[in-house]
Each structure stands twice: as structure tokens, then as C-alpha cells.
Amino acid sequence: MIDENVRPADMLRINTPELAEKFITEQIAKVRAQVGTGKVLLALSGGVDSSVVAALLVKAIGKQLVCVHVNHGLMRKGESEQVVEVFRNQLDANLIYVDATDRFLDKLAGVADPETKRKVIGGEFIRVFEEEARKLQEVDFLAQGTIYPDILESHGVKAHHNVGGLPEDLKFQLVEPLKLLFKDEVRVVGAALGLPNEMVNRQPFPGPGLGVRCTGAITRDRLNALRESDAILREEFAKAGLVGKVWQFFTVVPDYRSTGVRDAKRVFDWPVIIRAVNTVDAMSATVPELDWALLKKITDRILAEVPGVCRVLYDLSPKGPATIEWE
Ligand code: XMP
Helix, strand or coil: CCCCCCCCCCCCCCCCCHHHHHHHEEEEEEHHHHHHEEEEEEEEHHHHHHHHHHHHHHHHHHHHHHEEEECCCCCCHHHHHHHHHHHHHHHEEEEEEEEHHHHHHHHHHCCHHHHHHHHHHHHHHHHHHHHHHHHHEEEEEEEEECCCHHHHHHCCCCCCCCCCCHHHHHHCCCECCCCCCHHHHHHHHHHHHHHHHHHHHCCCCCCCCHCCEECCCHHHHHHHHHHHHHHHHHHHHHHHCEEECEEEEEECCCCCCEEEEEEEEEEEEEEEEEEEECCCCCCECCCCCCHHHHHHHHHHHHHHHHHEEEEEEECCCHHHHHHHCCC
């Protein structure tokens, strides 16, 4: 008997637009046969996997797909807006946008322990999604962006999803069209589906989002400094042609201050830490030798444009012993 969760030995690596088109055609037929006229629900984070599943299912079943995008307030600058723009405005998808920023930040207030923060974010996410699922009638299917490494490494559960799933009475049949694909193949399929390059080649972004980069107990002003400094870093890396060349890059704003001087007055402000790494599998990582002029430009912009920041540092630590994220 064929095990649906095992990639056949003779399955071709999807590395050309033609192979991607063939895969898309096959999956469209398969999804249509599976769901018939049923409704399919999908949590659309805007990450590569859920975005590609969404685009594929829009093509296969149109408005029978209901996407739910939960903005937990810990997204990078402009990301939720891009999800709405691409899926609602360009692809005409059925998209429910939930701005749950206040809810998440209220729950996280005063929570400093990194693992507790992850649990609060993951648990709250499930609850918001569950509430949206309960409002909808007659949904039988749940689409997921499971990919082959998820099956190989964590028994079909996306890595780091350590918060349990939906309650027993909300059990759906799963629709997982990407479950035999590797990440590079998912990107080729996404490109063939016409998704924007920045979405298809998005660098990894942790589920808890900016939450693990605003270390300790999250506050709105520090989160704002993080989001703005991260946006500057991304903009300057893009201008310098480093997107796709550096594997992951972001800023961190720790929960302590240092002294500075601004307008001849002593201030007590936050540092911003630049983190940039290269890696193959995220198990170990090296730090690229960034151009000094680029580092200086980013530093100058952050100091001039981001309120509450008086210092910028570049983290030179490889993994290990340092992890990629700061918590
Ligand atoms: P570390 O910090 O362990 O990160 O060196 C390795 C890779 O995993 C990502 N990461 C996460 N992804 N949920 C996620 O979905 C998480 O809680 C999480 N923590 C780390 C990290 O961004 C890096 O790519």
C-alpha cells in the first residue's frame, strides 16, 4: 500500500517552471476531488508555505477557500498589509483579517520568560483562529502548509508548534498539497503561481514573530523601535543586494538601557542589535563580514529615525555557541 506521507523514490525534484506547472495541475485535480463543493479553512500567516497553499487553493477552488490572517501585532512592518494586498486585492481570495494586536500585547504584558512568551503567543493564536472557525458554518476541511521536512522532522507538525492544536470538537479533514515538497520546491511552485518574489523568497520568520526579538517583557514602545529598526535594516540590505545572499537578518531590542547624549542632554535609551547569519540548515550558522559603509549607514539611519535608541551593535557570534535568535 502507498504511504501518502512518504515521498516516492522516483518523484522528480521540482526545479523548473514546467515541473511546477505539472505539479500545480495535478494538485488542483486532487484538491477538487477531495473537497468537492466543501469549504476549506486556512490560517494564512503570510509565510512561504501558507502563502503557496493559499495561492494554489484559490486556483483550485476559488471562494470555497476561507483564509484567516491573524495579525498578532508581532509582524514585521508592512507584512499584514502585504497579505491583504496580495490575497484579497490581487488574487480575490476570501480573506478574513483579524487585527488581534491589543489582545496579544495585553496577554503578553509583564511576561518575560522566553518559553512562556512562546506559549502565550501560540496558545492565543489557536484561540483566535478557533473563534473565527466557529463563526463560519459548514467548514469540513482545514488546509495546512505542511512540507516534507515537517513530516520528516516532527511527525507532520510544523517545527516549534508546541502549543497543541484545535479542540477535539473542531476536527477537520486535512488538505496538505505541499506535504511531499522540500522548501526550494515550494518556492518554485509559489513563483509559478505568480506570488511576488519577496513573498516566495521570504527569509525564515519565527512563528512568535518579533516577540522573541523584543527580549524580556514586551512593551509597545520597544516593539515599535524593533519594528522600525528592522524595516530600516531590511531596506538597506535590499538596496545593497544582500537579499537572498544573507540567509536571515533582523534586529533585536533588548530590555535594558544604556546612557547616551542627545541635544546636550543625557538620555537613557535602548540599544539595537543587528543580527545577520548564513547557514544551510539553521543548526549552525556563521556571521557574514558586512561592508563597513553599509553597517555605518544602517547605524546612522536607526539613530536618526528610531525614537528611544542611542546605540547600534553588530552581533558577531556564530551558532554555536550563540543561537540565531536572542531568546
Ligand atoms: P535558533 O535561535 O534556535 O533558530 O538558532 C533557528 C531557526 O529557527 C527559527 N526559530 C523559530 N521558528 N518558532 C519558529 O517558527 C520559534 O519559536 C522559533 N525560534 C527560532 C529562527 O528564526 C531560525 O531561523
